[in-house]
Amino acid sequence: MATKILIIDDDPIIRLLAVEKLSEEGFVVIDAMDSATGISLALHEKPDLVLLDVVLPDIDGYQVCQHLRSLPATQHLPIVMLTGLDDTSSIVQAYDFGATDFFAKPINWKLLGYRIRYILRASKTFEQLAHSEAALANAQRLAHLGSWEWYPQADITERSDEYYRIYGMTRDNLLPSMFAVLPQVHAEDQERVKAALEAAMSKGLPYQHEFRILAPHNGVRVLHEQARVFKSEQGYIDYVEGITQDITELVDAQQRIRNLAYYDALTGLANRQLFRELLQHELQRAQRHDKQCALLFIDLDRFKRINDTLGHDVGDMVLQIVGNRINTCIRSSDIAALHQANPTKNEQVARLGGDEFTVVLTDIAQPEDAAQVARRILEAMAQPIQIGTQELIISASIGIALGPQDGYDVESLLKNADLAMYAVKDKGRNSYHFFDHTMNETVLNKFALENDLRKAIEQDQLELYFQPKINPLSGDIVGAEVLLRWKHPHRGMVSPVTFIPVAEESGFIVELGAWVLKRACEINREWQSRGMPIVPLAINLSAANFRHHDLLPDIRRTLEDLKLQPNFLVIELTEGILMNDVDETIQTLQALKDMGVYLSVDDFGTGYSSLNYLKRFPLDELKIDRSFVKDIISDPNDAAITAAIIGLAQNLKLSVVAEGVETTEQADFLLRRGCNTMQGYLFAKPMPQEDFEQMLMSGINMGEMQAVFMVDG
Numbered sequence: 001m002a003t004k005i006l007i008i009d010d011d012p013i014i015r016l017l018a019v020e021k022l023s024e025e026g027f028v029v030i031d032a033m034d035s036a037t038g039i040s041l042a043l044h045e046k047p048d049l050v051l052l053d054v055v056l057p058d059i060d061g062y063q064v065c066q067h068l069r070s071l072p073a074t075q076h077l078p079i080v081m082l083t084g085l086d087d088t089s090s091i092v093q094a095y096d097f098g099a100t101d102f103f104a105k106p107i108n109w110k111l112l113g114y115r116i117r118y119i120l121r122a123s124k125t126f127e128q129l130a131h132s133e134a135a136l137a138n139a140q141r142l143a144h145l146g147s148w149e150w151y152p153q154a155d156i157t158e159r160s161d162e163y164y165r166i167y168g169m170t171r172d173n174l175l176p177s178m179f180a181v182l183p184q185v186h187a188e189d190q191e192r193v194k195a196a197l198e199a200a201m202s203k204g205l206p207y208q209h210e211f212r213i214l215a216p217h218n219g220v221r222v223l224h225e226q227a228r229v230f231k232s233e234q235g236y237i238d239y240v241e242g243i244t245q246d247i248t249e250l251v252d253a254q255q256r257i258r259n260l261a262y263y264d265a266l267t268g269l270a271n272r273q274l275f276r277e278l279l280q281h282e283l284q285r286a287q288r289h290d291k292q293c294a295l296l297f298i299d300l301d302r303f304k305r306i307n308d309t310l311g312h313d314v315g316d317m318v319l320q321i322v323g324n325r326i327n328t329c330i331r332s333s334d335i336a337a338l339h340q341a342n343p344t345k346n347e348q349v350a351r352l353g354g355d356e357f358t359v360v361l362t363d364i365a366q367p368e369d370a371a372q373v374a375r376r377i378l379e380a381m382a383q384p385i386q387i388g389t390q391e392l393i394i395s396a397s398i399g400i401a402l403g404p405q406d407g408y409d410v411e412s413l414l415k416n417a418d419l420a421m422y423a424v425k426d427k428g429r430n431s432y433h434f435f436d437h438t439m440n441e442t443v444l445n446k447f448a449l450e451n452d453l454r455k456a457i458e459q460d461q462l463e464l465y466f467q468p469k470i471n472p473l474s475g476d477i478v479g480a481e482v483l484l485r486w487k488h489p490h491r492g493m494v495s496p497v498t499f500i501p502v503a504e505e506s507g508f509i510v511e512l513g514a515w516v517l518k519r520a521c522e523i524n525r526e527w528q529s530r531g532m533p534i535v536p537l538a539i540n541l542s543a544a545n546f547r548h549h550d551l552l553p554d555i556r557r558t559l560e561d562l563k564l565q566p567n568f569l570v571i572e573l574t575e576g577i578l579m580n581d582v583d584e585t586i587q588t589l590q591a592l593k594d595m596g597v598y599l600s601v602d603d604f605g606t607g608y609s610s611l612n613y614l615k616r617f618p619l620d621e622l623k624i625d626r627s628f629v630k631d632i633i634s635d636p637n638d639a640a641i642t643a644a645i646i647g648l649a650q651n652l653k654l655s656v657v658a659e660g661v662e663t664t665e666q667a668d669f670l671l672r673r674g675c676n677t678m679q680g681y682l683f684a685k686p687m688p689q690e691d692f693e694q695m696l697m698s699g700i701n702m703g704e705m706q707a708v709f710m711v712d713g
């Protein structure tokens, strides 16, 4: 497209000549005789260049020039002022008002054509440069990246706009010295930044580092600065070129990612990942410096019950409170300094998930130090937790393993602290225990036992024993408790006290319970078929059996399949089972009751049943725990409790059975208080099926005992 020239001149001859001569040079020429027309054409016709006379009838050419420069559309438009030949002051003024160039009158039109071409070329280049600069400035602004050139000999720095913006300064209030920014640098980083500048200045050393500044109105910012040094051929330092970038957002994002990756969202404590890394580090340090560290593995006691009964929100609150409490029991130590990014967090305390917390203690002088912390934690736990109107009492079991003696790596130390924690649970919870190597054996033993137990049913190693319930006055067998026995091929007879907990822990108890139920009912059916005198058989149910969704259908089907009357089946449940989720318990008990099954509370007196609940449970029988019966003669407390339980049963119209009766004195005491169903070694030990059948047929031999009861009774 042809180049368009606008000439603004009040001299009609000049305008005419311009149109004629410049058209010959290949330009399109438009003209204006006064400034107002000229400005309007400059805006609407978009010329590539303006020839502007200094003297115009309305306002002078300088002001036209100034006005065009102030408008965005004509800001960069090349303007050539037409001046008198030796009118130097006009020439100077022309530049002052923003003219691109001047051309002296009288006009040599040929020469003017060349000049116009040259100016247009130069202006194009200038335009491209301005464009690139703007793009660069824009890019710098977007990337919060400032650039600079520093001439160390004179200590003068040329800085880009963004550099000033980063520091919240302007060209006017920041001195050219590269050291001028130092007062804004964070006190802790100042020495380092100054040293890098000095090394670049004196030794020509490049650098790259991060530091913090305090920017006016923008708070603390984190900067990344990188510098290259340019030297002359003689080796002198010419200048230093660098970039300075505000990486605060990046650092924040990294911190957030780190928080997600390393911290537990609920409690804000270290998570499993961070725990592992820190413990790993600690173990290596302990080994290198011949020091000792301790790992405390903390598991809340019966936390599931809180979650199940009060809901997960309450459970979460409890976990947060517990996390805080553990935290306050631990002094901050050097380990926190490892992860400077978040120095406010005490990373010695971690939550591994669920209700499992850990504490890593560094540089302990003796195991007692760890024990002391464990005791502090237990004390802190014992404080009641108030959530709304609820007051909760919680406790924890703590296992302690010492590093490196109990484990050189995270895995083994954690496993051993976990074993120690389980030892606490086994011994009744709410305490702490150090790991010792026999625990490993116990666990291996447990594993082996668990494996063998799974095969016990198929390999026919399980057997039911029967222990009669007696009426000592009549000598009648009024029922029997079914007790499971395991004839292990190598270990011999394994007690249910040993294998039931293993089965409960592994979940195998569900299968085992179902087997006992079916087998007990089958035997009872068999006795009926053989025309033997039959009695109700009581089976023990574990919590998992009682809560299992198959329980009711299983019992119903078994009774139906065998055509057994439900009142020949007694289910014994401990107080603990009943009290866990009372509403569900009532529903299940009622369903069993509706089926006609007889319900008995085993080990009564050892749990914490509330009388309120007891009234709401549709029960048939209470069994006084063996531990009370044992000392009823010698311990007035046990005597009183036993008498109270008997009274309670009578009031609630429940039968009462005394367990573990071993002496005639005990039996006598119980009889006098009104308990006339008993079970215990005095009458018979649990016995194999055949022996019990024999006893059923011939009746129990009460011998002299009966005489005693008959006389006394």
Ligand SMILES: Nc1nc2c(ncn2[C@@H]2O[C@@H]3COP(=O)(O)O[C@H]4[C@@H](O)[C@H](n5cnc6c(=O)[nH]c(N)nc65)O[C@@H]4COP(=O)(O)O[C@H]3[C@H]2O)c(=O)[nH]1
Residues within 6 Å of the ligand: 467, 482, 483, 484, 495, 496, 497, 500, 513, 516, 540, 541, 542, 602, 603, 626, 659, 660, 661, 662, 679, 680, 681, 682, 686
């Ligand atoms: N010192 C003494 N002990 C007496 C006397 N009379 C009975 N015993 C013992 O007391 C335990 C009574 O059973 P438990 O309290 O239900 O306690 C049972 C029960 O909780 C559990 N158990 C046994 N069989 C089963 C089963 O089939 N399922 C479930 N879930 N648990 C079972 O194992 C526990 C222990 O069973 P056993 O070793 O058979 O021990 C039986 C029995 O042998 C006595 O006069 N003196």
